[in-house]
Amino acid sequence: MPPQPSASRVWMTTWLLPAVLPLLLLLAWDVAVRATGTMLVPSPQAVGLMLWDFAFGGIYDDAFSETLPTHWLQSMTRVYGAFALAALVGIPLGLVIGKNAAIRRFVDPTLQMLRPVPVTAWLPLSMIFFGVGPNAAIFLVFLGAFFPIVINTTFGVKSVEPRLFEAAAMLGCKGTSMFRQVVLPAAMPSIFNGLRLGHGIAWFLIVVGEMTGVPEGLGAAIMDGRMLSRTDVVIAGMVVIGFTGFVTDRLLVALNNRLLKWSPQHNV
Amino acid sequence: MSEILAHRTAAPILDMVHVSKVFNLNGRPIHALKDVNLQIQKGEFVCLIGASGCGKSTLLRIMGGFESVSNGVAKMYHTPIGEPGPDRGMVFQDYGLFPWLTVRQNIAFGPKQRGLPDAMLKQIADHYLHMVGLTKFADHFPSQLSGGMKQRVSIARALANDCEVLLMDEPFGALDALTREVLQQELLDIWAKTKLTVIFVTHAVEEAVLLADRVVVMTAGPGRVERDYRIPLERPRCITAPEFNRVRQELTEMLSSHVAHHAKAA
Numbered sequence: 001m002p003p004q005p006s007a008s009r010v011w012m013t014t015w016l017l018p019a020v021l022p023l024l025l026l027l028a029w030d031v032a033v034r035a036t037g038t039m040l041v042p043s044p045q046a047v048g049l050m051l052w053d054f055a056f057g058g059i060y061d062d063a064f065s066e067t068l069p070t071h072w073l074q075s076m077t078r079v080y081g082a083f084a085l086a087a088l089v090g091i092p093l094g095l096v097i098g099k100n101a102a103i104r105r106f107v108d109p110t111l112q113m114l115r116p117v118p119v120t121a122w123l124p125l126s127m128i129f130f131g132v133g134p135n136a137a138i139f140l141v142f143l144g145a146f147f148p149i150v151i152n153t154t155f156g157v158k159s160v161e162p163r164l165f166e167a168a169a170m171l172g173c174k175g176t177s178m179f180r181q182v183v184l185p186a187a188m189p190s191i192f193n194g195l196r197l198g199h200g201i202a203w204f205l206i207v208v209g210e211m212t213g214v215p216e217g218l219g220a221a222i223m224d225g226r227m228l229s230r231t232d233v234v235i236a237g238m239v240v241i242g243f244t245g246f247v248t249d250r251l252l253v254a255l256n257n258r259l260l261k262w263s264p265q266h267n268v
Numbered sequence: 269m270s271e272i273l274a275h276r277t278a279a280p281i282l283d284m285v286h287v288s289k290v291f292n293l294n295g296r297p298i299h300a301l302k303d304v305n306l307q308i309q310k311g312e313f314v315c316l317i318g319a320s321g322c323g324k325s326t327l328l329r330i331m332g333g334f335e336s337v338s339n340g341v342a343k344m345y346h347t348p349i350g351e352p353g354p355d356r357g358m359v360f361q362d363y364g365l366f367p368w369l370t371v372r373q374n375i376a377f378g379p380k381q382r383g384l385p386d387a388m389l390k391q392i393a394d395h396y397l398h399m400v401g402l403t404k405f406a407d408h409f410p411s412q413l414s415g416g417m418k419q420r421v422s423i424a425r426a427l428a429n430d431c432e433v434l435l436m437d438e439p440f441g442a443l444d445a446l447t448r449e450v451l452q453q454e455l456l457d458i459w460a461k462t463k464l465t466v467i468f469v470t471h472a473v474e475e476a477v478l479l480a481d482r483v484v485v486m487t488a489g490p491g492r493v494e495r496d497y498r499i500p501l502e503r504p505r506c507i508t509a510p511e512f513n514r515v516r517q518e519l520t521e522m523l524s525s526h527v528a529h530h531a532k533a534a
Contacts, residue, residue, distance in 0.1 A: 166334055167364035169352040171378035171429060185368040262368045262409040 042232040050232040051239065064221065064233055072240065075206050075218040078134060082141035082209075083202045087195060090146050094153025094194070098187070099179065104154075111150065119144045120208055127213070137209035137217070144205040145198035152194025156187030189263045192256050199252060203245035279345045281433060281465050282308040282331055286340035289326055289491075299490030300326040303340070306484060306493060310432075313459055313466045315480035317473065317523070323491020324469045325437055331467060332358045332435050344433070354378055357426025359436045363418045365410040371421050372397065372406040378429035396424040399458065416447035423455070427462065436468045440475070452478060456503075473523065477516045478505055485522055495522060 005013075026044050033043040042050070053059040057066035097104045119140050130136040160183055168182045210219030218237050225233025289301040301323040308314055316324040329335045330342050333352040342349045344356070352358070365374050375396050376389040384392070397403045400420040410418055419439055426434060440448040456479065459466055470476055476483045477499060485495040497519065501511060 161364075163360060163362060163364045164366060166352065166358070167360070167366070168377075169334075170332065170354070170356070170358045171425065172354040172381040173377075174381075177381075182366070185366070188368070260368075262411060264411050 040231065042235065046232050047235045047239070051236045054233075054236050054240075064225075064230075067216075067221070068240065071216055071218050071221045071237075072244070074134075074214070074216045074220075075210070075241075076244075078138050078209065078217065079141060079202045079206050082138045083145050083199055085138070086142050086145035086149055086198055086202070090149030090194070090198070091153050091191060094150040094191070095157055095184075095187075097150070098154040098157025099183070111147075115147050115151075119205055123208070123211065132213035134214050134217075137206075137214055137219075140209040141202050141205050144201045148197035148201065149191075149194040152190045152197065153187065156190025156194075157183055159190070160186040189260055192260060196249065196252050196256070200245065200249060203241060203248070206241065278310060280307040281310040281345060282306075282467070283343040283345075284327070284330075284340070285343065287327070287330060287337050287342055288339035289323070289330065289335060290338045301330075302490035302492050304491070304493055306496075308465060308467065310465055311463050313468065313479060313481045315476035315483045316467065316469045316486060317471065317476045317483055317519075318486035318494075319471065319488060319523070321488040321491070322486040323488065324486050326491065327486075328358075328435050328437055328467060328469050331433070332356050334358075354381075354429035355431055356433045356435055357429055357431030359419070359422045359426055359434065359439045361438045361441050363410070363415075363422050365418055365421055365425070367410050370407050370409055371402055371413070374410070374421055375424045375428050378425065392428050396428045399427070400424045400454070414447075415443050416451060419443065419451060420454070423458070427458070427464075431464070433465045433467065436466065438469050438471070441470070448475075455479070473516055473519050474507060477501070477512060477519060478507060483519060485519070497522070 030044050033041055049059055050064075051068075053065050054068040055066070059065075093107075097107055122140060122143055123136075126136040126139045130139055164182055164186060165178065168178055173181055206217070207219035207222055210217040211223055214220050218241050222234050222237035225231070225237065284304050284306040287301055287304040287306075288299070291298040291300055304323075304327060306327075316327060318324050326335060330337055331344075331349065333349050333356065349356075366377065369377065372393045376393045379389055379392050393406070394403070397406050400423060402417060402420055402424070405413065405417065410421070413421070422439070423434075440451055443451065452475065455466075458464075466479075468476075468479060480499055483495075483497045483499060484493055485497060486492065487494045499515060501515060505512060
């Protein structure tokens with residue numbers, strides 16, 4: 001058995017090493033702000049203070065103090081509401097398109113035409129359909145998450161090895177349960193990939209989504225900060241979105257690794 | 269009296285009657301098989317041997333129900349062969365294991381389709397795990413196994429269905445020579461124990477002489493049976509024995525004369 005790395009070595013590679021680059025970037029940022037004496041970009045400390053006040057209050061006493069939990073919760077609800085909707089619509093649709101060539105020919109061209117349209121271009125229409133408010137935002141995030149989910153699900157269904165169908169038939173699996181017993185499990189890694197991509201895009205789009213005139217939410221806070229020239233608020237919002245997106249993605253990956261540990265693709 | 273006795277003789281377990289198969293490739297017909305007549309008796313170990321393109325895999329797949337016949341009839345006992353089913357277990361060269369199931373679950377897949385209770389599934393899986401020597405790997409996934417182990421799972425999975433016929437499509441072709449030798453012996457042991465009928469496709473003469481009661485030599489252009497040769501060797505067979513080499517040489521000459529003939533005609 002080859003010698004296992006020591007526990008401290010493992011800790012260093014898991015936690016210390018990945019932290020080096022962000023810390024260096026923070027340092028560079030701090031130095032740059034100090035050296036140029038700019039008034040436009042806040043220093044890391046200013047952002048840090050803002051973040052604290054954003055979360056817990058007690059430093060400034062402005063409209064943003066202690067509002068982070070509310071904004072965060074609103075954004076979370078919208079991201080996951082839209083994501084869940086995209087999954088609920090996208091996965092069954094992807095399964096059907098993958099399985100049924102007639103439906104694929106019917107639906108696919110339309111999907112392929114809609115896909116390249118950037119979500120931002122949908123903003124005006126979305127506000128017309130859903131008015132001002134969170135539903136328009138949810139629609140935009142839904143659109144963004146929907147396409148990778150459908151496309152990856154379809155791909156997963158279509159790329160099941162034909163050999164597996166032969167093996168299942170030989171072992172007495174009837175046509176009707178073939179889908180549940182062979183296609184679905186075989187397509188799972190692709191479906192999960194689609195979910196992971198859609199999830200990332202959902203977080204990515206929340207800022208755009210919340211430009212539709214919602215009073216609360218991380219994207220809304222960033223836009224307010226921009227209008228008030230509070231760049232520290234903008235950056236603080238970015239940090240929260242980035243961090244939340246990162247943690248939730250890691251959770252998804254951990255889930256993937258647990259449920260799909262048979263797949264050679266796992267452990268990303 | 270003799271006619272009555274003749275009727276009482278068991279029907280062949282597999283009966284290919286004037287079997288032809290034509291594939292359509294880009295509009296051109298490919299005669300994979302033409303007028304193949306072959307009878308396999310229960311308990312025989314038959315090798316289908318021939319160069320690439322002779323139709324041996326196609327014939328095996330027709331027996332398995334994965335291809336239909338273009339002409340003629342493929343029968344199991346008296347019934348024409350329809351769809352694939354558990355009575356004709358198939359072992360593929362690329363294993364065909366379900367990657368999301370463990371070794372045990374793969375083996376239990378067939379019995380599970382028949383709705384057997386969990387206790388029985390465990391019993392059956394344990395039995396065949398033991399038969400192929402993989403008890404310790406019962407809860408591993410196929411991606412964690414070597415090629416030889418995967419093929420053992422494949423064999424166990426087919427046997428777990430109490431198949432009458434075991435169809436094997438160059439099953440050891442992707443394995444290294446040492447593993448192949450081990451699995452050949454294990455297969456012979458399993459065959460002796462279970463008294464199955466085995467149809468084994470290979471292009472390796474030595475393998476055919478080692479394993480088979482009967483070797484069916486096939487040639488291409490169009491695919492057909494050229495010779496039906498009974499191996500005159502007692503079991504257990506030793507690949508270094510002079511008789512073995514004599515038979516192997518005879519068979520090799522049979523095959524190469526066809527290849528040369530085919531090359532000349534081309």
